Amino acid sequence: MDSELILIDIDGDTGIPLNTLCDDRDQHRIARIGEGNEAAFESLYLELHPRLFRFIYRMTRDQGLAEDLVNETLFLVWEKPEGFNGQSKLSTWIFGIAYRKTLKAIAKGVRTSAAVPLDDLNEILTDRRVSATREVELENLLTVAMASLSDEQRAVVELTFTEGLAYREIAVILGCPENTVKTRMFHARRKLEPYLALLKPDRDDYRHEEMT
């Protein structure tokens, strides 16, 4: 292989990377749901419910709202399975629905938690007292730090680090170019920089892992 190029497997018709397309299991599932098979829908529901709930809850910090939005999302899948066009994973399509519904809810002011200005975050970071458990303190600080991000930035961070999704999938969910995903992550990282400084370990984890 040419050392200046990397090989990517793509779909011959669409040019979309194969790892972001639906597979045979997705096709079979959505076809059965389309035929009105409740067992197929139940299986999909129980599989995706925890992930969708976690994502929406982290976006809204509102348990009741998250539960409602998850059901609204999956109800739409049951009602309109023909909306899935097969150009992404089934879960990616459903996360996209959840993301749009979440943004709408936030826009309507349903969300209870409010974003925290970055200055407040810096003040918290610099004035923090030593608590009994540093780990818990860091988690609390990170919660506040995440609230300082825009909704779009927070979605990218959550989908990346909590859901473990590829940036191509996140681009589909957010309905934006891949570079926009990277840009949002970049700005989110800059906002989280004070917190990242606290997290950065002294040792070189990467080299440590590679050596072991």
Add this chain to the structure above:
Amino acid sequence: MSILLPHPSKHTHEDILSRLPWLANDSLEIEERRLLETHLEVCSSCRHELSALRALAETLGKIPVPAPDSRAAFDRLKARMSPRPMMDPRKPSAGMDRTRSKPRPRLAFRGRHRYIPPAMAAAALMGVLIAPLLSHWSALTEPSFHTLSDRVSPLPGAPGDLRLVFDPKLTSPAIDRLLREVGAEVIGEPGVGGIYTVRLSGGGAGAKADSSAAMAYLRQREGVLLVEAVTAQ
């Protein structure tokens, strides 16, 4: 099918940096991952950044999230799952399989429950609501005149009666006199066009034996513009 993309080593440090979060979450494809790792071998700042990102991911994962009861949530949703559009595998769907040559399930409507798509239902409802309005509108806008070819005459009368049109200058007493002369009485007041409908009663000094004779007589009288027998309607 595969394509070749530019090697990340040809990208800037910032380009590599922008991909590190997805190296941290282990979602890169093998080739892309391998190339980023090659860069990391010679870039300490990226290595530190990667370590920080992994720590961030780890701490994010520790932030408590309420544990949802998925089964209970599904039961709540199931109560809402009323009959919905059913799919017919025999018919192609609008959304599926537009881009891949690989066969894939096709979706379309089927009738376990007769489902009317919202657009069709709206159209039907509009029809139900608009049809009476159109009918009423048609009645309102129907012309107040009739042609000679109309099958149903708006004027009263029966076969044997006469239709008469007098000169507008003719006075009412003069008209009454003419009618008495032929033994006729008005059964229909003149409407649009001044058309009288009269019935021969057989009385009167000049009473005629039949409508033909009365018509012949009236046509000779001054001030009578039209005389016509009523035919079967």
